[in-house]
Amino acid sequence: MLLPSPAAVASQPEELAPGGYRWLEDGPWDGPIYMVISIDRQMVHVYDGDRLVGMASVSTGMAGHRTPTGDYPILQKNQWHRSNIYSNAPMPFMQRLTWDGIALHAGHNPGYPASHGCIRLPYAFAQKLFGITRLGTLVNVTRDRLDPALMVDGLVLADMDSSIVSFSPRETASTDGEAASPDLSAVPLLEVDPGVFALRLSRR
Template sequence: MLLPLLCVIAVPVAGQEPVGPGGYRWLEEGPFVGPLYMVISIERQMVHVYDGDRLVGIASVSTGMKGHRTPTGEFPVLQKREWHRSNIYSNAPMPFMQRLTWDGIALHAGHNPGHPASHGCIRLPYAFARKLFGMTQVGTLVSVTSDRLSPVLMVDALVVGDPGSAVVTFAPQAPVVLAQRDETAAPMLEVDPGIFRLRLMRR
């Protein structure tokens, strides 16, 4: 039997303005305290970069074209190489490569027309890829989605229904409880409304 999931979608209030093909924008200069993570939308051909619960950068991307689709899912960075060449596609250059899968999917600097044009990799504007490479580490999480750019926390009903269970933010400061349940209380959400607007959805 499939159990419903409680999805908490946090939508950043600012910084949602689109950038053109090959464009990018950093909303903060750092230092970044992390943890850092990215959300990539295939439909919108965009990446949003978060430092903890703050949106700090956005950029246009180019994902896999027809017949070479970029897979969706949650991927940790597996390997980083500043100067890398493809083992699959004619030794093609892949500067500032951050590997997401061992079968050839990676983030890297490359031609960025604002539409799907790669063989499955996620191409980034060159200057953006260079700075991002210096910010991440092996294990940095990357969420590749069909059409979403905001962070999503998915909590299984078994977790929400477990007395005493709690879900907390990734913020490096004192953790903020997002959802907690006991025998008498429903799950509660506590996020600074100045940072996020929240939508709750059940599926």
């Protein structure tokens, strides 16, 4: 289940030219690192927690070889991988998402879907991304969404005794006898344990 992140993110993602990318921060980051890939927008956003730290143009699967949507942990990493399916084609900085051939890797990036299902990244972006991810890093492939989301297992939401987060605003004292009202300026910022991001993986 996907819940909106408490962080505010720009509603209109920055436009990038085919093969373009930007890193907004150099790291090191607190994590968890994860990615959201939009097939319709042909873009990937990289997050440190709920903070956007990088973005790039991508090329996903074309007609007949579509990239499936869903949540995928990185299963395998290989810096100089070659395809086992497509004529030994080079797949630099390969990060496998499924065992049937879907992966992130550096490759031709024309700005539209052109792969056999993999998600092609600009070479320099793929190289840096390879260095900051690890096995289990979550990749969320969507149709259009690029904003961050918390992945919370349905068993947690169904447990009436569980609590993900909770806080109560302090009340301001009333000077005219009326009921006190919440002091919204005193409401604490929402903090979420990074483990929540990995909760979905632990239930697979």
